[in-house]
Amino acid sequence: MEDLLVSAESRRIRRIALGDVLYRSAAKFGARVAIVDGDDRLSYRELDDLSSQFAHYLLESHPGRVQVATLCANSADMLVAINGIHKAGHVWVPINIQLDPAQIGYILRHAEVSCIVVDEAICQQPRIAALLGEIALPVIIACTDGGNADRTTLATAALGRPTALPEVDIDSQQPALIMYTSGTTGNPKGAVHSHASVYSAILANLSTFAFTDEDVVSGILPLFHCGQHVVAATAFAAGSCLVVARGFSAPAVIATIARERVSVLVGLPMMYGAMLADPQASMAAFSSLRLCIYAMAPMPRSLVNRIAETMSANIMLVTGQTEIYPVTMSFRPVQHPQRDANYWGVSTATCETAIMDEDGELLAPGEIGEIVHRGPNVMLGYFKDPAATEVVQKFGWHHTGDLGMIDDGGQLLFLDRKKDMIKTGGENVASIKVESTILGHPAVAGAAVVGLAHPHWSEAICAFVVLKAGASCSEQELIAHCRASLGKFEVPKAVKFIDALPQTATGKIQKHILRSQYADCFAAEVR
Template sequence: MIDMPATDALRRIRRVALGDFIHRSALKFGERTAVVDGDTRLNYRELDARSSRFAHHLIGTIGRGRQVGMLCANSADMVVAYNGIHKSGNVWVPVNIRLDVAGIDYILRHAEVAAVVVDEAFHAAPGVADMLTRLGVPLIVTMAAQAGTAIAGAVTLAQAEAGQSAELPAIDIDSNAPALIMYTSGTTGNPKGAVHSHASVGAALTGNMAGFAVTEQDVFSGVLPLFHCAQHGLAATVHLAGGCIVLLRGFVPDEVRASILRERYTVFTGLPMMYAALLADPAFRVDSMRLAIYAMAPIPRPLIAQIAGRMTPNVMLATGQTEMYPGTMSFRPLEHPQLDANYWGVSLPHNETAVMDDEGRLLGEGEPGEIVHRGANAMLGYLKDPEATAAAQRFGWHHTGDLGQWGPGGQLMFLDRKKDMIKTGGENVASVKVEAVLLAHPGVAGVGVIGLPHPRWAEAVCAFVVKKPGAEVDEAALQTHCRQHLGGFEVPKLIRFVEQLPATSTGKVQKHLLRREFEQIAAQAWTDEAA
């Protein structure tokens, strides 16, 4: 056996540290644009210098190895700040600013943050200032309207950077040390904090760069929120490669279309409804794009065909999970026209995927079970939750809570979330299958399908539907549509139209809220039906 002890010098030479990626890109592509944020453009030299200055501020004020919360919308300041946190050896804790104040307070306290980076506008939102005052940690204000700030105990990001060195901090960072804590989207109960190391995120970025063929010539969209792992992972990937990210504060179709054409995007990533909204303008066509990535939900084939014809023929579904830094898998629907929209495809280079039964046995083609992953992009574990960590990591694989099975050609088909599989009359019904059928109806804009208690069937398939504007469709028409494409036991026994579906910031329908809101309504419907 060869004994090669890991010396301090070797650890420093071999380290994976997220702040190093920006520094290295600056050495190679110093004058190339890294971030576009409205009228603000930062090249790599500027992004590297500013993030190093902020890193030195953090080291001088809170030290190293502490958690730093972040309450920010997409901006160049946000990119500077999170890269500065990485360079300082501290731990980035981005928080979904669309949560209520109590939910934000829970995350900041659970993570035990030592400081908070907050947008000036968000600080002024109802309840936020009082919550942060009670938290009692230093504040760094981003996107400040002026150099000074009247916020007690706060400095602006510009003030934090002033007078600091632009050199990369000469500190030791362990590749396996925590780099960030991403809290799950909270579709059920309190969110859990997935702790990722520099190495786990770094593995995802290098795998993405290979899997999506990212180069310094790429211009990526930044319309999804950077506090979410998917958009951060893509932004960090393009910065590893030396390309550009164009940040937007939100999705306004006219603004996004104009930005795509003006900045000549090469890669767009969006939710299915975003693509539908962009292509609702029949004059919209793109000649610069090489890749269209969609996520979170399947896209009907007619919309795939529109994307291919008017944006790029290279259309790809990318999947991932907070706990397995995204992406994990990819699927190219145009290359597999015989497979339905719920296929997830194959693993990206940095991880592998299997389907497992409850006893830990790996399953073959056509055998349904839980989708599991393993690879260097796996989280270290859940913060302060050893039981949930052990459950997620049993049998030496990360357990996703998703059900799937292998299909033809080694392509993985997603069946449903384990908790969302509906058990009705002794049959299992995948909610996503019913949702896909309803979404294919021309009058349907959105749908959430759940199982609700039923006195005869144990659970009944129930669908909550958002109509497209101006659509003339009723429950009977949708029942008829479903009977043409589903088995009898899969057809919803209850369809209700709603103005909107409760959803997370990334578009996931919060089905626990649907259950809570409609359980009694459904129970009354079954009673009336029996009478």
């Protein structure tokens, strides 16, 4: 029996490989538009052909399995490169274009990258050009205006090469990508995902989102993040059309929804807020929208209601992590008006979720502990870091570092990051609960809440607030606003107004910087 399971031919028949997703969709939806990139359009057949040609180029220049990085903004070229890397059986290393050159250099070296695809505009930045010259990597230019006669571009790499899917022996459990975390307190870690782990997330998302070949899906968020990447991969599996954008602009997105008849919009809560606040919103054509997906932050009930009234009543929160490919859980706020904005809902078809205590015991509904997951969408581990992998996968579950509880209805409530839970006067306070309350004030654009050392309370709650342009608000007004809906021990002892919240290049708030800068805030007082 074992002899039937070891041949390359047998593996090819039943393999799970990410490059096969596009190849199979092209066979079904060849002439359908796969990508809209500004005025450019690529059909499924064209995208499949170009990515196969790039795969053949990679196999000629790097015949063994190697890491290939992309340093690109959203574009059709980037999607050609990603799918070509997968078809070649190489390992994709996406790099956030907002990182500084030192961080980019760290990832390129740590991931042992053999070549890199770079947008022409990014490659021309002096510090990036100097870095690439220092590391001496082969460079393929993407999104070029044709003025790179002396350098390899995606177009020249594809020229004259076969459009057939390369015959490559790909094992379903071999690495498909190394995606680096944001590294809020140190160097980022590279989460290694197999073809099977990403593919399992795609399958779960097909049932969660119900994408079809009639859908037109937005590509506003960056493709170098797991969230937008898996949305794009899910769209291609379904035969949907993906409309990519280089960045977010409320007027541009509103116009794109109407022009391309976008049916699925994927964005952050602040993006939805900006669109609905735009003067064009009142006259906008949102009738094509059937699903509005949001992620990364809780959405105030007032914004949920406005989206439901103006854009679509089918609204969905989705969650995930770099280490466990999205989507892990989904929540429909319109269907659960009695549950607050911090609910994450229920797991997808391929993800199992539980609440665990410090000793590895699973907890009953109503009990608070760490949110843990297991399923085929979990990473293989951190690249070259077995110790960190062992910690995050102890007790046979993936540990998220998030605290939560499952209510009697089976819905998961997110409480806080473990490291951000505030202990004040013997009480535990979830920083996100206080932040959600502050964000409900009409003058507030952003907020971060931390616990700072206090001579009496052990830790005291301090809120850091960014006001909307032109808005005004006092510390006492915000504290009074919090008192109206929070317990006495949950109300901030101080509010600091700042111009901007410190963030990583992926948009995560760096609370450790606030804790460090304001460590002595309460040193001389007792409240």
